[in-house]
Amino acid sequence: QITMKESGPTLVKPTQTLTLTCTFSGFSLSTSGEGVGWIRQPPGKALEWVGIIYWNDDQRYSPSLKSRLTITKDTSKNQVLLTMTNMDPVDTATYYCAHRRAGANPFDYWGQGTLVTVSS
Amino acid sequence: QSVLTQPPSASGTPGQRVTISCSGSSSNIGFNTVNWYQQLPGRAPKVLIYRNNQRPSGVPDRFSGSKSGTSASLAISGLQSGDEADYYCAAWDDSLNGPVFGGGTKLTVL
Numbered sequence: 001q002i003t004m005k006e007s008g009p010t011l012v013k014p015t016q017t018l019t020l021t022c023t024f025s026g027f028s029l030s031t032s033g034e035g036v037g038w039i040r041q042p043p044g045k046a047l048e049w050v051g052i053i054y055w056n057d058d059q060r061y062s063p064s065l066k067s068r069l070t071i072t073k074d075t076s077k078n079q080v081l082l083t084m085t086n087m088d089p090v091d092t093a094t095y096y097c098a099h100r101r102a103g104a105n106p107f108d109y110w111g112q113g114t115l116v117t118v119s120s
Numbered sequence: 121q122s123v124l125t126q127p128p129s130a131s132g133t134p135g136q137r138v139t140i141s142c143s144g145s146s147s148n149i150g151f152n153t154v155n156w157y158q159q160l161p162g163r164a165p166k167v168l169i170y171r172n173n174q175r176p177s178g179v180p181d182r183f184s185g186s187k188s189g190t191s192a193s194l195a196i197s198g199l200q201s202g203d204e205a206d207y208y209c210a211a212w213d214d215s216l217n218g219p220v221f222g223g224g225t226k227l228t229v230l
Contacts, residue, residue, distance in 0.1 A: 037219075039165075046122055047157070047165065047208055047221040060218050096164055106155035106170040106210070107219075113164050 002026035004036075004097050004111035011117050012087050018116060022080040022097030026109075029055050029075050035100045036080040037107055038071065040093040050095070053080060054102055087118045123148060124209050124222035131228040137197040140225045142209030144190050148220055152212040154192040156185055159206040159224075168207070169194060201229045 008020035020038075027034050037052035051061040053071045061069045070083040080097060094115045098107035125143040132138040142154065156169040167176055169185035172192065184195045192211075196203055209222040 039221075046224045047159075047210075049219045049221065052218070062218060063216055104153045104171055104212070106157075106167045107165075108167050108170070108176070110164040110166070 002099050002109040004099060004109055006095060006097050006111045006114040008095075008114060008116070010115060011119065013120050014088055014118060016087050018082075018084045018087050018091070020082045020095055020097075020114065020116070022082070022111065024078050024080070024097070024099065027099065028078070029053075029073050029080070031055055033102045035102055036073070037098050037100050038082050039096045039098060039107065040091075041096070041113075042090075042093040045093075048093075050082070052100065089118045092116065092118045122223035123213060123216070123220035124211065126207075126209060126222035126225045128223065129226045129228065131230055132196075132199045133230050134199055134201065136199045137195060138199060138227065139196075140194045140207050140209075140227070142192045142194070142222050144192075144211060144220075146190060147215040148190075148211040148213040149187065149192055150190040151214060154185065154187050155210045156183075156192075156194045157208045157210065159208065161205070165208065196227075199229055203227060204229050 004024045035054040038050035051071045053059045068085045094113040096113045097111045099109040100107045153171040157165040158168045159165045172187040173185045182198045206224045213220045
């Protein structure tokens, strides 16, 4: 059974850097085809894809956020880290991590999400 | 402004059949499969339909998906009060090199 869980700060100040951790179980990011993605959702708004990292360290980022994003993995700890620089109040959102296998597959297992508020 | 276009709302009475549309382009729905997610109030999204019309185990057959050209649809038959949720379509976009989501449709059971 795959489980995903996000952790990190709930409040960051404008211009600060956000680092979120996704801790997962039930699969290994060293196994061919496995991937972990990040999706965010501003309060009352739609889902927005942020980025994804695969077993082979292939990283894909939303073009609108690419310059501010880094996604890395720690296979030994079963963790994926999302780093987003220069945070702005418009980045206030619930951030989800989710499992996705490469190919024509959905995000099939999601974490509960963590609300990050950007405010001074 | 979402890449995929959905109606912001839909409604129906218990037992009724409702459909939710999702419109895209050749760079996403036209050449890639469509997934549908259900988000109950206060909960994380859950995959409802994948690869246009496949249901994960545990999803009732009241839910069905279809795709034609650059559009897709989610149909829910035998509507229940527990189906009140936000529904999102999604597809890989070859131009953006990543998945794109619709703006979501809020389903109300009257």
